[in-house]
Amino acid sequence: MYQQKIQAVSSFITMSAVEVGKHLYWEIGNYKVHGQVFIVSWLVILVLLVLGFTGTRNLDRIPKKFQNFMEFILEFLQDIAKNQIGEHEYREWVPYISTIFLFILGSNWAGALIPWKLIHLPEGELAAPTNDINTTVALSLLTSISYFYAGLNKNGIGYFSRYIEPTPVLLPINILEDFTKPLSLSFRLFGNVLADELVVSVFTLLVPILIPLPVMILGLFASSIQALIFSTLSAAYIGEAMEGHGDH
Numbered sequence: 001m002y003q004q005k006i007q008a009v010s011s012f013i014t015m016s017a018v019e020v021g022k023h024l025y026w027e028i029g030n031y032k033v034h035g036q037v038f039i040v041s042w043l044v045i046l047v048l049l050v051l052g053f054t055g056t057r058n059l060d061r062i063p064k065k066f067q068n069f070m071e072f073i074l075e076f077l078q079d080i081a082k083n084q085i086g087e088h089e090y091r092e093w094v095p096y097i098s099t100i101f102l103f104i105l106g107s108n109w110a111g112a113l114i115p116w117k118l119i120h121l122p123e124g125e126l127a128a129p130t131n132d133i134n135t136t137v138a139l140s141l142l143t144s145i146s147y148f149y150a151g152l153n154k155n156g157i158g159y160f161s162r163y164i165e166p167t168p169v170l171l172p173i174n175i176l177e178d179f180t181k182p183l184s185l186s187f188r189l190f191g192n193v194l195a196d197e198l199v200v201s202v203f204t205l206l207v208p209i210l211i212p213l214p215v216m217i218l219g220l221f222a223s224s225i226q227a228l229i230f231s232t233l234s235a236a237y238i239g240e241a242m243e244g245h246g247d248h
Helices: 002-015 037-054 065-086 091-113 133-164 168-206 214-239
Strands: 025-028 030-034
Touching: 002 065, 002 214, 030 037, 037 065, 037 091, 037 133, 037 168, 065 091, 065 214, 091 133, 091 214, 133 168
Parallel strands: none
Antiparallel strands: 025 030
């Protein structure tokens, strides 16, 4: 009986080693930034730049191996933009949708595949940048700015007529919708990535290393789905903003 109680207490102590909310702060002027987010973010960006440069350095008319893979990724991302924005206007938004998708996918996979806990920091720990609410909010705000720009660029000042359609009574709800879009984008991504990392961390601490592998594989799949959802919704919001509201 006593032995079972001791084991239970030790399990709780082990679980308490999973830290949430601690950060390595860097002071830049009068501002404090999360250092661990910057470190992993720049590593992800560096890997994406190297892969992009390597895959497009020597292009052949008949693609082989890595170039074939890169062209497949590009076509996949073009299809996301084309399906959500429309065939005539999607091309100028492919770079943005592709960047959002690849950065989120790279960040999520970096958190799921690399054992950051082995690297000790003075405060906090290295992890996926997308498990920090500041990163997901920043990405969501970029999408908000993008669809406002897309709507105003396409429809001019008439873009704001969408707020009183189909009736002016819906004006408060339509305005509220523009605030809930970035909120839902940011919290969905943040919550899913953080929950996945916490589950894997707890399993790794409590059971042998081979047991959490199925959970990690499921986490990789979920991470990919989250990148797809975020980029698809971003493209959908941009496409919605570019619709001619005056024609309805």
